[in-house]
Amino acid sequence: MRKVLAFDLGGTKFAFGVVAEDGTVLGSGRVETLAEAGPAQAVQRVAAAAQQLLTELKLKPADLLAIGIASPGPLDTARGCVDGSPNLPGWTGYSIEGELSKAFGHLPARIDNDCNAAALGEYVFGAGKGKRNLVYLTISTGIGGGAVIDGRLMRGANGNAAELGHIPLTMDGPRCGCGNQGCWEAYASGTAIARRTREALAAGRPSSILKFAGSIEQVTTHHLFQAMAEGDALAQDIWAESINYLGRGLGAVINTFNPDIIVVGGGVTAAGDALFVPMRAKAFAYAFPRLGAVCAIVPAALGGNVGVVGAAACAFEAAGSP
Amino acid sequence: MRKVLAFDLGGTKFAFGVVAEDGTVLGSGRVETLAEAGPAQAVQRVAAAAQQLLTELKLKPADLLAIGIASPGPLDTARGCVDGSPNLPGWTGYSIEGELSKAFGHLPARIDNDCNAAALGEYVFGAGKGKRNLVYLTISTGIGGGAVIDGRLMRGANGNAAELGHIPLTMDGPRCGCGNQGCWEAYASGTAIARRTREALAAGRPSSILKFAGSIEQVTTHHLFQAMAEGDALAQDIWAESINYLGRGLGAVINTFNPDIIVVGGGVTAAGDALFVPMRAKAFAYAFPRLGAVCAIVPAALGGNVGVVGAAACAFEAAGSP
Numbered sequence: 001m002r003k004v005l006a007f008d009l010g011g012t013k014f015a016f017g018v019v020a021e022d023g024t025v026l027g028s029g030r031v032e033t034l035a036e037a038g039p040a041q042a043v044q045r046v047a048a049a050a051q052q053l054l055t056e057l058k059l060k061p062a063d064l065l066a067i068g069i070a071s072p073g074p075l076d077t078a079r080g081c082v083d084g085s086p087n088l089p090g091w092t093g094y095s096i097e098g099e100l101s102k103a104f105g106h107l108p109a110r111i112d113n114d115c116n117a118a119a120l121g122e123y124v125f126g127a128g129k130g131k132r133n134l135v136y137l138t139i140s141t142g143i144g145g146g147a148v149i150d151g152r153l154m155r156g157a158n159g160n161a162a163e164l165g166h167i168p169l170t171m172d173g174p175r176c177g178c179g180n181q182g183c184w185e186a187y188a189s190g191t192a193i194a195r196r197t198r199e200a201l202a203a204g205r206p207s208s209i210l211k212f213a214g215s216i217e218q219v220t221t222h223h224l225f226q227a228m229a230e231g232d233a234l235a236q237d238i239w240a241e242s243i244n245y246l247g248r249g250l251g252a253v254i255n256t257f258n259p260d261i262i263v264v265g266g267g268v269t270a271a272g273d274a275l276f277v278p279m280r281a282k283a284f285a286y287a288f289p290r291l292g293a294v295c296a297i298v299p300a301a302l303g304g305n306v307g308v309v310g311a312a313a314c315a316f317e318a319a320g321s322p
Numbered sequence: 323m324r325k326v327l328a329f330d331l332g333g334t335k336f337a338f339g340v341v342a343e344d345g346t347v348l349g350s351g352r353v354e355t356l357a358e359a360g361p362a363q364a365v366q367r368v369a370a371a372a373q374q375l376l377t378e379l380k381l382k383p384a385d386l387l388a389i390g391i392a393s394p395g396p397l398d399t400a401r402g403c404v405d406g407s408p409n410l411p412g413w414t415g416y417s418i419e420g421e422l423s424k425a426f427g428h429l430p431a432r433i434d435n436d437c438n439a440a441a442l443g444e445y446v447f448g449a450g451k452g453k454r455n456l457v458y459l460t461i462s463t464g465i466g467g468g469a470v471i472d473g474r475l476m477r478g479a480n481g482n483a484a485e486l487g488h489i490p491l492t493m494d495g496p497r498c499g500c501g502n503q504g505c506w507e508a509y510a511s512g513t514a515i516a517r518r519t520r521e522a523l524a525a526g527r528p529s530s531i532l533k534f535a536g537s538i539e540q541v542t543t544h545h546l547f548q549a550m551a552e553g554d555a556l557a558q559d560i561w562a563e564s565i566n567y568l569g570r571g572l573g574a575v576i577n578t579f580n581p582d583i584i585v586v587g588g589g590v591t592a593a594g595d596a597l598f599v600p601m602r603a604k605a606f607a608y609a610f611p612r613l614g615a616v617c618a619i620v621p622a623a624l625g626g627n628v629g630v631v632g633a634a635a636c637a638f639e640a641a642g643s644p
Contacts, residue, residue: 076612149476152472155472158616170492180608248493255486257476290480291480294479
C-alpha cells in the first residue's frame with residue numbers, strides 16, 4: 001500500500017506521521033516548534049525525528065510517494081513557505097517545502113493551509129468520503145474554511161483560498177482580527193461567542209454562567225454550555241444568537257459553493273446536537289432551498305488526527321493518488 | 323478547427339450560434355422563447371433555426387464536438403433541466419439537454435447556469451485568458467457570479483454554485499428577492515442602487531437626478547451617472563455608498579476564492595473607470611493584503627456575446643477541449 005510522509009506545523013508543536021493510502025497512520029510523533037527560534041532549527045529537528053520514525057518503520061524515503069505539509073496561513077505556495085503568519089515570526093520566505101524535500105531524497109513536497117488540508121483530509125479519509133463537493137469549516141478560536149470542488153482541493157492563486165471566517169455579517173459591528181468590522185468569525189467563533197457572553201454579563205444580566213466560570217474574565221464557551229444545560233436564560237439567548245449568526249454564514253457558504261456536504265470541526269462542535277440540530281435548521285432557512293436540499297451538514301470525523309491526515313491527503317493529491 | 327453548437331436561453335430570447343475553438347462565432351441567430359408556452363415549442367423552434375444555420379454553414383451535427391446551453395437558474399444538472407426558474411414557468415423537469423442532444427444526432431450536451439457559463443467564457447475566450455482562478459461577477463438587475471477554480475468551472479452539487487449576490491452585508495437591512503435581508507445584491511445591484519437613489523430623493527434631498535429622470539419613479543442608474551457627471555452631491559453620496567458595498571462584497575469574494583482575476587460585467591459597468599477605480603481600492607482595502615495583491619479586477623471582455631460564447635466554452639469543457 002502506498003505511503004506518504006505528512007507534517008502538521010503549528011506555532012507550538014510540529015507533528016509528523018507516515019500515512020497509508022487508506023488513511024491509516026502507521027506511525028507519528030511531534031517536536032516542539034520553538035517558533036521564535038526560526039524555521040531552520042525546527043525543520044532540522046522535525047526531519048531528524050521523522051527520519052527516526054522511518055527507520056523504526058523500516059522505511060526509506062524511496063518507499064514514500066510524497067511529502068505533505070499543513071501549515072498556518074497566509075502562505076506563498078509558489079515559494080513553498082509561510083508568508084507573514086503571525087504565530088511564525090521570521091519564517092516568511094523559508095521554503096519549508098524545499099527543505100523537507102531535500103531532507104528526504106528530494107521527494108515531491110507540497111505545503112497547504114491547515115484548514116485546506118483538513119478539508120481534503122475529511123474528503124479523502126473522513127466525513128466526506130464519496131462526496132464530490134465539500135466545504136470544511138472549523139469553529140474554534142476563529143472560523144476557518146477549506147473547499148474541495150469536484151474532487152480537487154481549492155488552493156487559490158497563492159494557496160490562501162477559503163478564508164470563510166471573513167464573510168461579512170454586518171458592515172459595522174465588532175472589530176475582527178483581519179481589520180474589518182462585522183466578519184462572521186467576529187460574531188460566531190468560540191472566541192467571539194465567549195466575548196459576547198462576557199459583554200452580556202458585564203452589562204449586568206444575571207446568569208449561572210458566573211457560578212461555573214468564577215469571574216467574567218474567565219468565561220469560555222465551556223461555561224456557556226454548562227449553564228445552558230441547566231436552563232440558564234442568558235446562556236440560551238447568547239446561544240440562540242450564535243446559532244443565528246452561524247446559520248447566516250452557512251447559508252452564504254451553501255449559496256457560494258453548492259456543496260454536497262459541509263463538515264464542521266473545531267472546539268465549538270463539542271456542543272454536539274445542541275449545535276448541529278438548530279444550526280442546520282438556520283442554515284437551510286437562509287440558503288436557497290434547492291441548494292440546501294442537497295447539502296448535508298455533519299461533524300468532522302478525523303478529530304485530533306486532522307492535521308497529519310490532512311497533510312497526507314495533500315501529499316497523495318500532489319502525487320496524483322489515490 | 324473544432325466547433326460546437328451553443329444556446330443561450332433567456333426568458334424572452336433563445337439565442338444560438340456555432341462557435342470555433344478560438345472563440346470565433348461562425349454564425350448565430352435567435353428566436354422568441356415564448357416562455358409561457360412551455361419548453362417543447364421553444365426547443366423545437368430553436369433547434370430548427372439552428373439546423374438552418376448549420377445548413378447555411380455547410381455543417382452537419384457530426385462536424386460538431388458538443389452542445390452547450392446557458393440557462394437562467396436554478397438548475398437541476400442531473401436531469402439537464404431548469405428547476406423552478408421564475409422566468410421559465412412550466413419548464414421544470416423538461417430536459418433541454420436531452421432534447422437538444424436528440425435534435426442534433428445525440429451530440430453530448432451540457433446545460434449550465436448563465437453566470438457560470440459566462441465565467442467559463444471569460445476564462446477561455448475573454449478577459450481571463452491565461453489565468454487559472456477566475457471569478458465572474460455581473461452587476462445588473464441582481465448580482466450574479468461564477469467561478470473557475472484551477473481551470474475548471476465550479477458547478478456545485480446540482481449546477482447552482484456561485485450565487486454570490488447573496489453574500490450577506492447585514493443581518494437586517496433591505497429585503498432581497500431570495501427572502502433574506504441584507505444580501506449584497508439588495509444593496510449594490512443596479513436595481514438596488516436605483517432603489518436607494520429613489521429613497522433618498524423621496525426623503526427630500528435636492529438633486530439634479532430628477533432633471534434627467536423626469537420623476538422619482540423613473541430613476542435608474544443611468545440618471546445617477548448623468549447627475550454624477552455634473553457633480554451632483556446626492557448622486558456622489560449614493561455612488562460612494564454603492565462603491566463601499568461593492569468593495570465589501572468583493573473583499574469577501576477575494577478572501578473566499580483567492581482568485582487571480584475577477585471579471586466584472588453587467589449594466590452598472592457602463593460607469594467605466596468611475597466604477598472600477600474606486601471599487602478596486604475598496605475591494606483591496608477589505609480583502610487580506612496577500613490575496614488582494616495577486617488579484618486583478620477587470621471589465622468583462624465578451625460583451626453581448628457572453629451568453630453564446632459562454633455556452634460554447636461549457637460545450638468545449640464537456641468535450642474535454644480545448
